[in-house]
Amino acid sequence: MHSVYSDGELTPEQLAAGARASGLDFLATTEHNTSEAHGAWSRHVGDDLLVILGEEVTTRTGHWLALGIRPGQVVDWRYGLRDERVERQLDEVHRAGGLCVAAHPHAPYPSGTFMYPYQGFDVVEVWNGLWSSDAPWNADNEAALAEWGRGLAADIHRGRWRPAMGNSDTHLEGQIGIPHTVVPAEELSADAILAGIRAGRSWIAGSAAVELSFTASAGDRSAGIGERLKAGAAPAEVRVGVRGVPSGTVSLHTESGNMHRASLPDSGAGTVEWRTGAADAAFVRVEVRHPDGTWRRSATRSS
Structure with missing residues (x-):
């Protein structure tokens, strides 16, 4: 400021x-x-x-x-x-x-x-x-x-x-x-x-009205934003929770690009789940955009 x-x-x-x-x-x-x-x-x-x-x-x-x-x-x-x-x-x-x-x-x-x-x-x-x-x-x-x-x-x-x-x-x-x-x-x-x-x-x-949660889990191990998940050969379940973005779009990105996309309901609250693995993703990055395309959030996690 x-x-x-x-x-x-x-x-x-x-x-x-x-x-x-x-x-x-x-x-x-x-x-x-x-x-x-x-x-x-x-x-x-x-x-x-x-x-x-x-x-x-x-x-x-x-x-x-x-x-x-x-x-x-x-x-x-x-x-x-x-x-x-x-x-x-x-x-x-x-x-x-x-x-x-x-x-x-x-x-x-x-x-x-x-x-x-x-x-x-x-x-x-x-x-x-x-x-x-x-x-x-x-x-x-x-x-x-x-x-x-x-x-x-x-x-x-x-x-x-x-x-x-x-x-x-x-x-x-x-x-x-x-x-x-x-x-x-x-x-x-x-x-x-x-x-x-x-x-x-x-x-x-973009404002305090927007909320985000992010976890990636493999077996009994899990990691959050900025943390590293040692998944080995096991598949990883990625879970993203969002509030405050009515009719928004959630996209998940790895080094291969935009790998998964999902829409939020009119209420702006929803959960997105996606499965990947260490062989396919060195990291997962999340973007949440409003319907007009503006971007509100990005979280990164290396795995």
């Missing part, structure tokens, strides 16, 4: 109120190239709302998010791809225990398109809400999702895949939580939230 401390129009107080009204448990303050807002958030948080300190690092050849940095820490942004300086900044964030996110890779404005290789980054933002207030899903997000999805199989094969993230990139009223990243965590703390995202135990939602 961006506030009046950089190029946003809302104060931290207004953003905190909006986050609570949208059903969010946490948010990240990511002003452009400054930490000035870090100290302004303390009086607006509580047991019901966590604020993760961050920065949107706005370089000449792409933007990236430094999440979980120290209070007052500023990550340098004065470089581009040819300067070969981004790696040392990523290392600086990692030493602070933070996450580095490739932001809006296909943003249609100067410096917004992400030109750095994903190597060294922990997460890829595949859904950015800034330019899509009137239409929650646009061509830039579709391109980011496709690019990330194409690299997923190779990343899993190498043993290190980059989870996806969705962010509202809030600058104006009405943008909060569209979309947001959902993280099942044992506690509401920055360490727990960042650990869940780093491990891929997260998914993306």
Whole structure:
């Protein structure tokens, strides 16, 4: 989120109120190239709302998010791809225990398109809400999702895949939580939230009205979002539960492409089941789209 401390129009107080009204448990303050807002958030948080300190690092050849940095820490942004300086900044964030996110890779404005290789980054933002207030899903997000999805199989094969993230990139009223990243965590703390995202135990939602469950089972073993299922030669049963997407479409994807599709009823609640195996699927990724084709959620699991 961006506030009046950089190029946003809302104060931290207004953003905190909006986050609570949208059903969010946490948010990240990511002003452009400054930490000035870090100290302004303390009086607006509580047991019901966590604020993760961050920065949107706005370089000449792409933007990236430094999440979980120290209070007052500023990550340098004065470089581009040819300067070969981004790696040392990523290392600086990692030493602070933070996450580095490739932001809006296909943003249609100067410096917004992400030109750095994903190597060294922990997460890829595949859904950015800034330019899509009137239409929650646009061509830039579709391109980011496709690019990330194409690299997923190779990343899993190498043993290190980059989870996806969705962010509202809030600058104006009405943008909060569209979309947001959902993280099942044992506690509401920055360490727990960042650990869940780093491990891929997260998914993306267009609003708090949308719910998702995902399990894959083989015999007496099972795995959820971001977890690994050791199925061996046994078939795996994939089960997806959805609420809040009336007449939506659920599709299941592997390295072979879109392998299964099912429709949700008018109520928006339903369960989809599919059978696969380790020989056919190194991972299963879920998309749930509304009838107009907009995308609301993606979950990944390696098996």
